[in-house]
Amino acid sequence: MLDISELSRVSGFSASKLRYYEEIGLIRSAGRRGLKRLYENEVINRVSLISLAQTAGFSLLEIKETIGTEGRPDLDRITLAAKADAVDVKIKELTALRNGLRHVMNCTAANHLDCPRFQRIMHVALTKKRAGAKSRKKKTINVRSD
Amino acid sequence: MLDISELSRVSGFSASKLRYYEEIGLIRSAGRRGLKRLYENEVINRVSLISLAQTAGFSLLEIKETIGTEGRPDLDRITLAAKADAVDVKIKELTALRNGLRHVMNCTAANHLDCPRFQRIMHVALTKKRAGAKSRKKKTINVRSD
DNA sequence: CCTTGACCTCAAGCTGGCTTGAAGTTGCAA
DNA sequence: TTGCAACTTCAAGCCAGCTTGAGGTCAAGG
Numbered sequence: 001m002l003d004i005s006e007l008s009r010v011s012g013f014s015a016s017k018l019r020y021y022e023e024i025g026l027i028r029s030a031g032r033r034g035l036k037r038l039y040e041n042e043v044i045n046r047v048s049l050i051s052l053a054q055t056a057g058f059s060l061l062e063i064k065e066t067i068g069t070e071g072r073p074d075l076d077r078i079t080l081a082a083k084a085d086a087v088d089v090k091i092k093e094l095t096a097l098r099n100g101l102r103h104v105m106n107c108t109a110a111n112h113l114d115c116p117r118f119q120r121i122m123h124v125a126l127t128k129k130r131a132g133a134k135s136r137k138k139k140t141i142n143v144r145s146d
Numbered sequence: 147m148l149d150i151s152e153l154s155r156v157s158g159f160s161a162s163k164l165r166y167y168e169e170i171g172l173i174r175s176a177g178r179r180g181l182k183r184l185y186e187n188e189v190i191n192r193v194s195l196i197s198l199a200q201t202a203g204f205s206l207l208e209i210k211e212t213i214g215t216e217g218r219p220d221l222d223r224i225t226l227a228a229k230a231d232a233v234d235v236k237i238k239e240l241t242a243l244r245n246g247l248r249h250v251m252n253c254t255a256a257n258h259l260d261c262p263r264f265q266r267i268m269h270v271a272l273t274k275k276r277a278g279a280k281s282r283k284k285k286t287i288n289v290r291s292d
Numbered sequence: 293c294c295t296t297g298a299c300c301t302c303a304a305g306c307t308g309g310c311t312t313g314a315a316g317t318t319g320c321a322a
Numbered sequence: 323t324t325g326c327a328a329c330t331t332c333a334a335g336c337c338a339g340c341t342t343g344a345g346g347t348c349a350a351g352g
Contacts, residue, residue, distance in 0.1 A: 004329075012276060015329090016311055024309095034318050035330050045259045048272040052243050055236060057201060060309075066247075067259070075258060077251050084247040087240050090201060094237050097198050101212075101230040105223050112221060113191045113213070126194040130157065150299075161299085162341055170339095180348050181300045206339075 001030065001038045011047045018047070025069050026050060026060060056087050089128075096125035147176065147184045157193045164193070171215050172196060172206060202233050242271035 008015045021027045022037070027046055029037040046067070053063045066083050068075055100122045109115035119126070154161045167173045168183070173192055175183040192213070199209045212229050214221055246268045255261035265272070 080251045087244040098233040105226045129194045
């Protein structure tokens with residue numbers, strides 16, 4: 001069992017962040033010693049995973065829905081599959097972005113964004129990003145023409 | 147040349163977002179017709195790239211520093227290389243995350259986060275994420291969690 | 293020429309994800 | 323027993339990244 005300062009040190013999360021996560025149900029303390037929270041060792045894995053999922057761009061709410069509340073491990077295959085696919089899409093976008101950046105580093109074109117080679121590298125990602133313009137559902141929320 | 151509603155439709159960005167991006171110097175309008183902004187076609191590539199970079203987790207400020215203000219294409223190799231490397235790290239993390247999620251889908255362990263196979267899949271990413279916390283202290287810390 | 297509505301500006305508001313601060317409680321060492 | 327550092331709660335504050343609203347302007351169609 002860890003107290004909050006130990007968990008903080010081991011995980012790299014501030015104590016306030018850990019309390020906040022507990023408040024919103026992302027992690028759970030196993031009990032108290034007096035007032036003080038006690039955490040099980042498994043929580044370390046959990047916060048690492050949370051951190052990773054944040055890197056992937058998921059909101060805390062999405063993360064909660066995906067990895068569930070601790071102690072209630074009924075992870076839904078469909079949700080998991082959807083998240084895995086979403087991550088996969090992101091991997092492809094980031095790969096294009098990385099390659100694009102690496103090309104630009106060595107590109108002598110005046111305006112890199114208009115360099116044909118750059119555009120070819122980014123093609124899939126860019127056109128996908130643009131494709132959301134109609135029937136969009138995700139991050140850039142429905143665009144009312146005002 | 148596009149007006150803001152055309153750019154909005156084509157890019158999937160709301161008009162207010164486009165105005166906001168212009169305000170903070172991320173994009174530029176080529177001029178006005180009366181009051182109304184006119185954008186060059188290249189801006190479409192730019193906003194797509196911005197969107198991609200956001201997916202990669204960069205702040206608008208970082209994006210601005212990396213891709214520069216339009217018309218001033220002095221992209222710095224070192225900055226670009228650093229960003230490309232950062233993206234590369236993220237790709238590796240996301241790959242671990244995706245594989246982890248796909249494993250959990252088919253894993254029958256009671257608590258997935260403690261499943262050894264899951265942990266092995268995520269190992270590199272998880273330990274990296276944890277590395278921010280120096281655990282060089284006198285007291286014996288039981289970081290192992292399985 | 294007049295209307296219309298798509299644009300404009302500027303300030304204020306909102307959400308997510310925390311941090312900070314004030315004030316209270318407690319385990320533990322002396 | 324006392325002292326105090328380390329915790330606690332709860333409310334308020336902060337930043338990024340937008341959106342919303344009120345009120346103004348203007349170019350084009352009737």
